[in-house]
Amino acid sequence: MNWIFGDNINTDLITPGRLNISTVPEELAKVVFLEYCPSFSKEVKSEDFVVAGRNFGCGSSRETAVLALKACQIKAVLAKSFARIFYRNCINNGLLAIITDTSNIEKDDELELDLEKRVLLNKTKGIDLQIVLPGLMLESYRAGGIIPLIKQHGLDFLTRLTE
Amino acid sequence: MEGRKDQTLAEKIFSMHCGRDVYAGDVVLADLDLVFAHDTTCAWLLEPFYQLTDRVWNKHKVFIFFDHAFPAPNLQIAQFHARIRRFANEQDIPIICEGVCHQVLIEKLIMPGQLILGADSHTPTGGALGALTIGAGSTDVAIGMATGKCWFVVPVTIRIEITGKLKPGVFVKDVGLLIAKTIGPEGADYKVVEFTGDAVKNFSVFERATLTNMSSEMGAKAAIVEFDQQVCEYLKARRDNFVETDLTKQLKSDLNAKYHKILSFDISALEPLVAQPHEIDNVIEVKKLESEKIKVDQVFLGSCTNARIDDLEVAFKVFKKVKRINQSTRLIITPASREVYLEAERRGYLKFFTELGATVTNPGCGACLGRHLGILYDEEVCVSTSNRNFMGRMGSPRARIYLASPATAAASAVTGFLTDPREFL
Numbered sequence: 001m002n003w004i005f006g007d008n009i010n011t012d013l014i015t016p017g018r019l020n021i022s023t024v025p026e027e028l029a030k031v032v033f034l035e036y037c038p039s040f041s042k043e044v045k046s047e048d049f050v051v052a053g054r055n056f057g058c059g060s061s062r063e064t065a066v067l068a069l070k071a072c073q074i075k076a077v078l079a080k081s082f083a084r085i086f087y088r089n090c091i092n093n094g095l096l097a098i099i100t101d102t103s104n105i106e107k108d109d110e111l112e113l114d115l116e117k118r119v120l121l122n123k124t125k126g127i128d129l130q131i132v133l134p135g136l137m138l139e140s141y142r143a144g145g146i147i148p149l150i151k152q153h154g155l156d157f158l159t160r161l162t163e
Numbered sequence: 164m165e166g167r168k169d170q171t172l173a174e175k176i177f178s179m180h181c182g183r184d185v186y187a188g189d190v191v192l193a194d195l196d197l198v199f200a201h202d203t204t205c206a207w208l209l210e211p212f213y214q215l216t217d218r219v220w221n222k223h224k225v226f227i228f229f230d231h232a233f234p235a236p237n238l239q240i241a242q243f244h245a246r247i248r249r250f251a252n253e254q255d256i257p258i259i260c261e262g263v264c265h266q267v268l269i270e271k272l273i274m275p276g277q278l279i280l281g282a283d284s285h286t287p288t289g290g291a292l293g294a295l296t297i298g299a300g301s302t303d304v305a306i307g308m309a310t311g312k313c314w315f316v317v318p319v320t321i322r323i324e325i326t327g328k329l330k331p332g333v334f335v336k337d338v339g340l341l342i343a344k345t346i347g348p349e350g351a352d353y354k355v356v357e358f359t360g361d362a363v364k365n366f367s368v369f370e371r372a373t374l375t376n377m378s379s380e381m382g383a384k385a386a387i388v389e390f391d392q393q394v395c396e397y398l399k400a401r402r403d404n405f406v407e408t409d410l411t412k413q414l415k416s417d418l419n420a421k422y423h424k425i426l427s428f429d430i431s432a433l434e435p436l437v438a439q440p441h442e443i444d445n446v447i448e449v450k451k452l453e454s455e456k457i458k459v460d461q462v463f464l465g466s467c468t469n470a471r472i473d474d475l476e477v478a479f480k481v482f483k484k485v486k487r488i489n490q491s492t493r494l495i496i497t498p499a500s501r502e503v504y505l506e507a508e509r510r511g512y513l514k515f516f517t518e519l520g521a522t523v524t525n526p527g528c529g530a531c532l533g534r535h536l537g538i539l540y541d542e543e544v545c546v547s548t549s550n551r552n553f554m555g556r557m558g559s560p561r562a563r564i565y566l567a568s569p570a571t572a573a574a575s576a577v578t579g580f581l582t583d584p585r586e587f588l
Contacts (some may be wrong), residue, residue, distance in 0.1 A: 008348050008442065012553045016560075017532040021239040023206055035560040055349040058382060059553060060532075061284040063207050063300040083382055084353050085284060085300055092211075092302035146302060147214045155192055155306075158314045162190045 002107050003040060005052040010059035011086065020064040025071035032068045046073035051105045053079065056097075057086025063093070070095045076113060078102050078120070091137045092146040099132035115141075136161040169417030171320040172387055173355040176295045176414075180278045187319040187421070196277040198307040199226040201264050202233060204282035206243040207301035209250055212309055218254065220311040225256045226272070228264035230527045236535035262500030262526035265289060265467040268296075269372060270401065270502050275390040275411050280307045285379045285467050285550070287356075291371035292398070293390035293414050295355070298379065318353055318384045319423035320416070321346075324360035327431035332585035334477065335370040336469055336548065336568035338362075339377035340436040341428060344446035352382030354423060357416065362430055363388060368397045369471045376468045380443040380550050390414035435583050437546075438566040441554040449571055449583045457565070459489075459546050462576040463537060463557075464569055465497030465529040466549035472506045474548065474569040479512050481573035481587045482519055489579030494521040495537045497529030521576075533557045539564075546575045 013036040015028060022028055033040040050069065056079035057065060066089040069077065076096035080103075090097035098113070100120050105111070109124040113131075115138060120129040139161055143149045149157065167184055178184045180193040200208055205227050219225045227247060235241035251258045259267055264281065265288035273279065275293035279286070282304035289296030299313070307313050325338065356378040363371065371388045378386035388394075390411050398405040437452065439445040464470060464478055475498065488494050496516055498504040504526050507513050513523050522537075530537030531549040539545055539562035547557070552564035567575070570584035577587065 010553050012551070012556050016555050018534050018538070018558070021203070021237075021243065021534075023210070035555055055352065055382065058348055059284065059380075059551065061204065061282060061298050061300050063204070063302060066300070067207075081349065081352070083349070084384055085298055088303060089300035092300060146306075147211050150215065150306065155310060155312055155314070159190045159192050162314065162316065 001045070002049045002051045002105055002109060002111065003037070003044065004105070004107055005050065005056070007053035008055045008058055009052055011057055011062050011065040012059055014057070014065040015062060015068050017060070020062060025067045028064050028068035029071035032072060041072070044072045044074065047075045049075050049111055050077045051102050052077065053102065054081045056082050058083035061085045063089045066090050066093050066095050078105070091140050094141045094143065094145040096141055097137065100129045134162060169419040169421070171355070171420040171422065172357060172389055172414060172416045173295060173320050173385065174317060174420070176276055176278055177315065177317045179276065185317050187317050189317045190314065191317060192312055192314050193278055195224070195280050195307050195311050195313055197224050197226065197272060197279045198281070198304060199228065199264060199268070200282035200301065200304050201227065202229040202231050202240070202244060202247060204301045204304065205247045205250070208282060208305035208308070209246065211302045211305040215306065215309040219256060219308045222255050224311070225254070225308050227251055227256060227258045228267065229258055229260045230263050231532060232534040233260055233527050240534070262498070262503070263467045263528055265376065266471065266499040266503070269368070270500060274398070274402070274405065275394060276414050280304055280313050285376055287378050287383050287386040288372050288376040288467055290375040290385055290387035291368055293388060293394055295385045295387060297385050318355045320355045320357050321351055322357045322359060322422045322425045324425065324427045325358065325362040325430060326360045326427070327362055327429040329430055329433060332570060332588045333433050333435055334568040334570055335366060335373045337433055337436045338428070338430050339374055340438055340446045340566065341430070341433060343377060343380055343438065343443045345426070346381050347444045348381060348442065350381045351378055353384055356381070356383045356386040358386065358388050364391065367473065368393060369473055372471070373468055377550055389416065435568060435571050435585065437571060437581065438552055440552050440563040440565065443550070443552065443566070449567065449581065452581050453583060457544060457581040459492050459575045459579055459581060460543040461493045461495065461537060461539060461545040462572050463495050463497070463530045463545055463547040463549065464572050465495065465499070466531045466547070467499065467528070468550040469548035469569050470497055470499035470503065472503050475503065475507050475512050477569045478573040479515065481570060481577065481584060482515070484587055485577050486519070488519050488521065488576045490520070492576050492579045493537070494519070494576045495524065495530055496521050497524045497536065498526045500526050530557055546572045546581060548572050
């Protein structure tokens with residue numbers, strides 16, 4: 001299923017400041033959207049999508065917002081746009097943050113990502129949506145994060161993937 | 164150099180840190196001058212750091228600040244602090260416990276033209292000294308601490324020209340709120356904001372820091388004010404090793420630099436503003452809300468936006484006139500740094516505030532992020548001089564935060580209602 005959110009969802013809403021005092025992803029997963037969308041942490045299932053409007057992940061740089069969503073095993077965050085630090089944190093942790101036109105995606109639409117073709121299939125509505133997915137995000141997702149990529153290929157590799 | 168196109172200040176600083184002329188859109192692996200984290204973001208960077216190395220790349224260029232919740236208010240944070248202290252001791256790097264990182268960096272560390280990476284979203288604050296100071300998550304900062312490098316896309320720049328002179332009772336915070344209202348929470352995402360114009364030239368380094376700080380709330384990657392005489396004087400008085408060179412004099416955008424956008428603001432007619440819950444751009448004149456009689460439970464004079472000595476001075480002037488605060492309003496004053504605290508002490512402000520009934524806390528982030536020193540309960544209203552009025556930011560998601568200048572905050576503490584400060588100044 002798809003969890004639908006609006007514009008400007010900030011990282012204080014994702015992992016509130018007084019609750020994100022942990023480095024254990026599973027602990028952080030328990031507080032995701034705890035106050036803003038209390039059912040999320042209880043009902044979210046692996047392979048669910050988080051679907052949002054513009055500027056998802058704005059505000060604090062806290063990486064727990066990404067670690068917590070990743071620990072929920074969601075498939076990807078889809079948004080019209082992302083705040084810069086959140087987007088980098090997604091790249092670094094291998095969580096897919098995908099830019100696409102989310103206007104018409106509804107809760108029960110069946111979505112499928114084709115990472116090779118860079119397309120999001122909305123099977124329910126019979127629509128193919130173009131997605132923005134830089135090579136660096138895809139490689140990091142496949143490697144399980146940026147650190148394994150750096151260890152394998154070195155830092156210069158990152159800039160080649162970004163270009 | 165032949166073929167070299169005119170550059171923005173941001174493009175110049177990136178060029179200085181990657182050994183070639185680069186322009187907006189180029190991808191670079193840049194050398195960092197300084198890398199920092201604080202008492203929460205540092206805890207999250209330890210794991211990625213140790214996966215890469217067991218030594219920081221340069222122990223003289225890595226700094227850790229304990230400011231977000233110091234001294235530790237609970238066991239979990241005490242554990243964070245203990246782990247970070249162990250790391251710092253092992254790496255022989257300092258832990259600085261004397262206020263908000265961004266303020267201490269301005270007071271003691273940042274030099275013009277530097278490229279700095281910090282694990283905190285308000286890192287752009289340091290651009291007030293003509294440096295590029297960029298916020299990031301913990302993993303990027305772990306990589307920076309391990310290698311001294313970070314990859315960047317060289318950003319485009321929005322030039323914001325501010326002209327005119329503020330009326331009495333109107334302050335730089337109000338200018339910041341006006342800009343936030345105009346460009347919104349995403350208006351500067353991925354971009355550098357360059358503040359310029361006659362008004363900015365006349366703003367002090369600290370006033371400039373309020374503007375650069377607030378650019379974070381518009382998504383800015385960095386914010387910058389070009390090096391000038393004000394910055395020069397400030398640094399000469401505070402850094403043993405600062406000398407003005409030809410290089411520092413070049414720290415300005417070239418005449419034909421290419422901007423993403425140029426925005427102009429005349430601030431001569433500006434009124435005191437407030438950002439209403441829960442968005443930075445939900446901005447309105449304070450005067451227009453006065454008839455609603457919004458009862459204020461807590462006033463927070465603190466944070467990296469507005470808790471410098473000038474801000475405490477404004478509050479002092481408001482209180483001095485009436486010599487009272489409203490008995491049902493909690494006034495919490497958290498100076499931005501030890502230096503600010505000691506100067507306020509020297510001037511007699513702290514004694515005066517305390518005798519009025521205010522709670523003066525140790526320097527740091529204080530109540531801003533809802534971890535200690537003034538957490539809000541359901542339905543409570545806070546007027547804060549900070550930069551975030553997000554739902555739940557300072558405690559209960561049912562609390563309401565209004566962002567305002569230190570003058571408006573102080574006036575509201577006097578009346579107990581959200582109040583235009585001009586009748587008190």
